[in-house]
Amino acid sequence: MTRLLRTNAFRLAALYLALFAASVLALLAFIYFSTADFIERQTETTIDAEITGLREEYADRGLAGLLEIIHSRSTTPHGGSALYLITDPALQPIAGNLNAWPRARQIRPGWISFPVDIKTRDGPVSSTAIASVFVLHDGFRLLVGRDLRDASAFRGRITRTLAWAALLTVALGVAGGLFMTRHMLRRVEAVNRTSERIIRGDLTQRVPLTGSGDEFDQLAGNLNAMLDRIERLMLGMRQVADNIAHDLRTPLSRLRARLEVTLLERPDAARYGEALRETIAEADHLLATFNALLSIAEAEAGSRRETMAVVDLAEVARSVAELYEPVADDKGLALAVEIDPGIAVHGDRHLLSQAIANLLDNALKYAPDGRVTLRARRLVGMARIEVADSGPGVPADRREAVFDRFVRLESSRSTPGNGLGLSLVRAVARLHGGDAWLEDNEPGLRALFTLPLADSRALPATRNAA
């Protein structure tokens, strides 16, 4: 319960209730006062009308006629609440249902209020009455009034009704507020429970969605998306750790074995030199693998995103193509370059260069002859880099797997490489908000990667190819 009191939801509900109750009370007060006022006015209007009528009778038939009418009205129970009195100039009653001139106080000019005892079946009841007084000729006075017993009973009933209404409103408000708070707390509670389970180490937990698409669902959806990303990263990390264990341990033990065997052989200086050179080459290979892994990890972590700028992908592609052109030439391959002018992308020039270099590297490595084509295209909203070759290609069912770290096709075991090239290409593409995949070039392989275009106006003026 104390937790309930501390929650924001409860505070909001309480505030809402207070405002709601205040406005309902104001409304009820307004109803009460206007109703009470209306009843009072109605009584006064009735008295006024009666006096007007009696005055006319008096003008027509004089005092005798008036006395007759008053007498008859006083004896027949006329609504039960009408009060009449005619007095002589000495205020002695002559006719009417009041025994004496009342001890009244004036409430307004022409209007008086006084206590009165009303005879009912259950005996006399004291009540209040209001009356208007009309002075006849010769100092005689006519008093016409109404006992307010009914009016005050009515007023009492209204007051009670309104009080109950107010009470009911507050009760309903409290119940509703508690219900809403509970409801909201339950949703928050669900998020908290899931978070706690995740903190305890179960990363497969997800916040349940109600499917209503409300703010809580959106929050839960975002949390789940975040958890998915974290899980993917963790998985990637674990994979890297496993791969490192396997693919770095193997060459390391080979290196160690080579040194041990060399020592056992009791070699001469020339053999020593050779063994050392082989060891250095092996160490260099290890370092290259290690650096490639770091580059991939760096691209995947997205830490380079802050240093990205608008670069011309066409320029980047052309520059890498120029680096590889002599290599293709040496292997007797034709390197065709088809580059659209001015492809502005928001990216990291070094990583993009490296990704394109890796694709060209692969194509030139595996294509036995024919032609390798590098295309850089500016499409609608995105840029696409494509490297096509006429080599042996990659079987359709392995085209995804080769993007994983250290995955190499059996057929390519004999060629140098570490199985990290495509992993980096994909990591770089995804870092830039794009993707990388392989397609059949019939025959051969087509490696593609896309990234979103940037505003080409942000591109620095094209440099001359110096």
Place this chain on the structure above:
Amino acid sequence: MKLLVIEDDREAAAYIAKGLSESGYVVDQAAEGRNGLFMASSGNYDALIVDRMLPGMDGLALIAALRAAEVRTPVLILSALGAVDDRVKGLRAGGDDYLVKPFAFRELLARIEALLRRGSGSAAATKLRVGDLEMDLLTRGVARGGQEIELLPREFRLLEFLMRHAGQVVTRTMLLENVWDYHFDPQTNVIDVHVSRLRQKIDKGFAKPLLHTVRGAGYCLRPE
């Protein structure tokens, strides 16, 4: 030539110092930042080799302090942080070159030689000459023995870099960084192919080759 190695890893420092001594340099060592700064401030050294992460005082802070004190000794930064941003930060702090750990000793030696040569200052020259090979930086013309040689723009820059470091070993990484501005190792021997093309153009048909391959290290352009 006197060098100062500021490196807290004793073993690495000993190995660097030994290698440099064997290459003919006089080497002092400092194992801690403040001490290193004190020694370097004397200005008695031709080049400094500074580890980036040091006890007492961070390597970059040390370099910044040296530069603020107007000590212009060339500095080679050694660091395990190899991302482009890290290099940029190191060079902005006043370093002259940046070498990522782990490195090959030949690479370190080649870069130190390059730094020392830069210090001696011949950058304003408009003509470079190695043996009978001449390069005019203004007309961008190259000739050997009076015979004009046609070079592509990139080949020209490659040769220019080699000529500016004539007599020194230049590694593949140095070429990739300085001629192409790439900071990654291509899997294939792209640099070798470019160099052998250049060699075809400048050495073919001449009795004495100028462009030599240094096994396990890189290349060297020298007249002999």
